[in-house]
Amino acid sequence: MNIQTGLAQRAIRSMTSLPDLLSLYRSDPRVARVTDGLRAQAARVQIAGTIGSAQALIANAVIERLGGVHVFVLTDKEEAAYFINDLEALRNKEKDARYAKKEEDLLFYPAPSRSPYDPEGHHDGERVSRTEVLEALMKKPERLILITYPEALVPLVMGKEEMAKNTLTVKRNEELPIDTLEEWLHETGFSRVEFVYEPGQFSIRGGIVDVFSYGSDKPYRIELFGDNVESVRRFDPQDQLTVERLAEAVIVPDLQDEDAARQQNFFAQLPEDAVLWLRDLQAIGDAATKQLKLLSEAYEKLPEREKYPTPKELLATDSELIKGTLGFRKVFWATGHLPLASGPTSDGPEASSQRQVAHSVDFQQRPQPTFAKEFKVLSGDLHNKQNAGYTNLIACNSAKQSERLYTIFNDMEHEVAFTPLVLDLHEGFIDPELKLALYTDHQIFERYHRYRLKEGFRKNSQALTLKELTQLKPGDLVVHIDHGVGIFSGLETIDAGGSMQEAIRLKYRDGDILYVGIHSLHRVSKFSGEEGGKAPNVSKLGTPAWRNLKEKTKAKVKALAFDLIKLYAQRKSKPGFAFQPDNYLQHELEASFIYEDTPDQEKATLDVKRDMEKSTPMDRLVCGDVGFGKTEVAIRAAFKSACDGKQVAVLVPTTILALQHWKSFSARMKGLPVRVDYINRFRTSAQQTQILKDLKEGKIDILIGTHRLVSKDVVWKDLGLMIIDEEQKFGVNVKDKLKTIRANVDTLTLTATPIPRTLQFSLMGARDLSIISTPPPNRYPVSTMLQP
Numbered sequence: 001m002n003i004q005t006g007l008a009q010r011a012i013r014s015m016t017s018l019p020d021l022l023s024l025y026r027s028d029p030r031v032a033r034v035t036d037g038l039r040a041q042a043a044r045v046q047i048a049g050t051i052g053s054a055q056a057l058i059a060n061a062v063i064e065r066l067g068g069v070h071v072f073v074l075t076d077k078e079e080a081a082y083f084i085n086d087l088e089a090l091r092n093k094e095k096d097a098r099y100a101k102k103e104e105d106l107l108f109y110p111a112p113s114r115s116p117y118d119p120e121g122h123h124d125g126e127r128v129s130r131t132e133v134l135e136a137l138m139k140k141p142e143r144l145i146l147i148t149y150p151e152a153l154v155p156l157v158m159g160k161e162e163m164a165k166n167t168l169t170v171k172r173n174e175e176l177p178i179d180t181l182e183e184w185l186h187e188t189g190f191s192r193v194e195f196v197y198e199p200g201q202f203s204i205r206g207g208i209v210d211v212f213s214y215g216s217d218k219p220y221r222i223e224l225f226g227d228n229v230e231s232v233r234r235f236d237p238q239d240q241l242t243v244e245r246l247a248e249a250v251i252v253p254d255l256q257d258e259d260a261a262r263q264q265n266f267f268a269q270l271p272e273d274a275v276l277w278l279r280d281l282q283a284i285g286d287a288a289t290k291q292l293k294l295l296s297e298a299y300e301k302l303p304e305r306e307k308y309p310t311p312k313e314l315l316a317t318d319s320e321l322i323k324g325t326l327g328f329r330k331v332f333w334a335t336g337h338l339p340l341a342s343g344p345t346s347d348g349p350e351a352s353s354q355r356q357v358a359h360s361v362d363f364q365q366r367p368q369p370t371f372a373k374e375f376k377v378l379s380g381d382l383h384n385k386q387n388a389g390y391t392n393l394i395a396c397n398s399a400k401q402s403e404r405l406y407t408i409f410n411d412m413e414h415e416v417a418f419t420p421l422v423l424d425l426h427e428g429f430i431d432p433e434l435k436l437a438l439y440t441d442h443q444i445f446e447r448y449h450r451y452r453l454k455e456g457f458r459k460n461s462q463a464l465t466l467k468e469l470t471q472l473k474p475g476d477l478v479v480h481i482d483h484g485v486g487i488f489s490g491l492e493t494i495d496a497g498g499s500m501q502e503a504i505r506l507k508y509r510d511g512d513i514l515y516v517g518i519h520s521l522h523r524v525s526k527f528s529g530e531e532g533g534k535a536p537n538v539s540k541l542g543t544p545a546w547r548n549l550k551e552k553t554k555a556k557v558k559a560l561a562f563d564l565i566k567l568y569a570q571r572k573s574k575p576g577f578a579f580q581p582d583n584y585l586q587h588e589l590e591a592s593f594i595y596e597d598t599p600d601q602e603k604a605t606l607d608v609k610r611d612m613e614k615s616t617p618m619d620r621l622v623c624g625d626v627g628f629g630k631t632e633v634a635i636r637a638a639f640k641s642a643c644d645g646k647q648v649a650v651l652v653p654t655t656i657l658a659l660q661h662w663k664s665f666s667a668r669m670k671g672l673p674v675r676v677d678y679i680n681r682f683r684t685s686a687q688q689t690q691i692l693k694d695l696k697e698g699k700i701d702i703l704i705g706t707h708r709l710v711s712k713d714v715v716w717k718d719l720g721l722m723i724i725d726e727e728q729k730f731g732v733n734v735k736d737k738l739k740t741i742r743a744n745v746d747t748l749t750l751t752a753t754p755i756p757r758t759l760q761f762s763l764m765g766a767r768d769l770s771i772i773s774t775p776p777p778n779r780y781p782v783s784t785m786l787q788p
């Protein structure tokens with residue numbers, strides 16, 4: 001062991017924070033060898049034996065020591081996304097104040113998501129992210145980190161000189177006639193709209209110009225007084241509020257639509273002293289060959305090909321891309337070992353000549369072991385590591401997750417030596433040289449871990465409302481929450497307190513007019529009634545008619561609900577079973593959830609468990625859209641009941657849903673001391689008889705089924721919790737039977753579309769309500785299709 005390594009190992013034993021971990025790798029002699037090897041012009045260094053998130057730690061340390069522009073070309077989009085997430089976590093400014101003082105960008109350069117021949121191929125998030133990178137390179141930055149993958153490098157891009165000519169910088173306090181600005185925006189392809197909501201748009205209202213540049217994820221608002229630029233700011237199109245005040249705005253048009261003759265290889269945009277980090281050089285060439293083939297096939301199918309640029313005018317060739325890397329310093333991420341000054345390889349002569357390296361550094365790291373949620377095995381592994389002189393770190397994506405780990409080990413009465421780090425890394429590793437074991441909690445619990453990408457820009461709810469607003473036609477019916485049904489009659493600019501403001505014009509009965517400003521658009525919605533139904537009467541302003549109509553509706557709902565309110569009041573007054581606080585098995589189940597809890601999902605779970613621990617019967621409604629995590633809340637509640645020896649009934653409206661829930665519950669509780677079964681018309685008579693026998697004897701903890709569960713022959717040994725999925729889909733007879741069963745049993749109701757009566761009970765306080773309104777990260781929208 002050399003002196004430097006010994007010092008590093010002594011430093012790690014006192015490691016308690018992220019800055020300590022970063023400092024450890026900055027002082028690592030192996031990192032120093034990589035950095036020294038890169039100081040020469042056109043240097044080539046090979047790094048071998050790196051595992052998982054250690055690669056981001058090593059890269060971060062090299063960048064800190066070396067500075068400059070670094071471009072990471074990783075295998076594919078997924079690997080690139082996980083890598084940038086790791087770097088973002090390590091360089092989090094809130095956790096390490098050193099980074100707050102540096103003007104440094106960490107950017108993602110994705111491949112275009114659509115073909116250049118696709119007429120709908122505009123305004124995608126990838127295009128904005130790509131333009132953001134090209135804009136950053138145009139500014140000749142001293143420090144810049146770009147993360148990309150081979151497919152993203154193939155399309156040709158506009159050169160820096162041409163880009164500078166096609167970019168407009170608007171500075172505060174400079175002179176800029178509004179006519180000149182409008183003319184430039186028109187000439188560069190921007191479209192004038194009433195409200196900007198996506199890149200490539202601008203609007204003008206008096207002396208205010210809103211521009212959504214392709215190089216920004218938020219639009220700019222430029223305020224002029226005469227010909228003088230008074231202020232420049234970035235604002236949120238959702239609420240029109242200022243996000244950031246700026247000294248200047250750089251307005252970038254759609255660079256992908258420029259003349260193909262002015263486009264260049266991506267590598268031509270990089271400064272000469274940039275460092276390329278390459279996983280596989282030949283993969284870049286292979287990506288070019290593949291994309292050229294696919295685009296050529298699409299080109300041949302175009303009806304009027306002569307109107308479009310050819311694929312060779314849009315894409316770089318394999319040889320052009322590989323030659324484009326010449327002259328740059330390079331780091332090769334090797335999966336194995338390459339001999340120094342290696343000869344030609346199967347990569348081809350151009351690629352293999354560039355793979356010859358002068359320095360090779362082997363980190364000899366190992367992957368995190370697989371524990372399969374066996375905490376005794378994990379505990380033994382950590383003890384062995386500690387006895388061998390290792391420092392054990394467990395990276396958790398939240399403080400709550402680290403608390404769960406401590407709780408599990410405490411309940412098992414295992415004293416485990418590890419230091420938790422609130423650090424969202426994607427893959428753990430073991431570094432024998434530094435005697436460091438850094439594990440991730442999601443690998444321990446086999447929990448799903450998904451990367452997150454900044455999408456360049458995301459169309460938000462208010463921006464979509466603005467878009468829909470521009471699509472309203474005069475004469476369309478709208479509803480104002482305070483004034484009732486009116487007729488949309490266009491957009492106007494009005495004087496509001498001495499300043500000009502855009503507003504929508506609503507026409508009411510007897511010719512009355514109401515103007516609604518942009519900040520009050522949330523109070524207006526397009527009228528939607530029964531298809532083919534009678535159109536509503538237009539409301540009259542200044543009368544109580546609309547208010548009276550709302551009050552009458554509320555009164556009718558209350559009258560219909562009166563009998564059920566009495567039932568719920570009786571339930572509240574009767575004693576029930578108070579469940580025990582969570583044990584270590586409950587913590588283990590929740591920690592093993594393969595996805596990340598949303599804030600609403602976490603709150604709903606706490607609400608349910610808090611109700612279950614009370615001495616009065618629970619009656620809670622959990623409302624959330626499809627895919628928002630209601631089933632997971634139910635699974636945790638069911639397991640909590642089973643842990644206290646109480647049986648659980650899960651009532652669902654369809655046989656298919658019963659089978660789906662059985663699969664979900666069984667998969668989540670696999671390996672835990674709970675028996676889950678289901679009963680529906682697909683089970684044979686013999687199977688149903690055996691299930692009912694086992695249920696009566698208490699051998700089944702959780703039974704899932706349709707209305708069959710409320711039949712007379714279904715006898716429970718000790719029912720403690722009833723979970724009802726989509727109660728509104730059951731008939732009157734089933735609901736009447738449920739009333740008798742639910743008298744002293746905790747009840748949890750799940751729904752995506754509550755009927756007004758059910759929702760009214762919750763809002764009035766007769767039933768407790770939890771709303772899950774935040775979607776899980778990276779959730780895709782539900783797609784419904786009719787198939788023959």
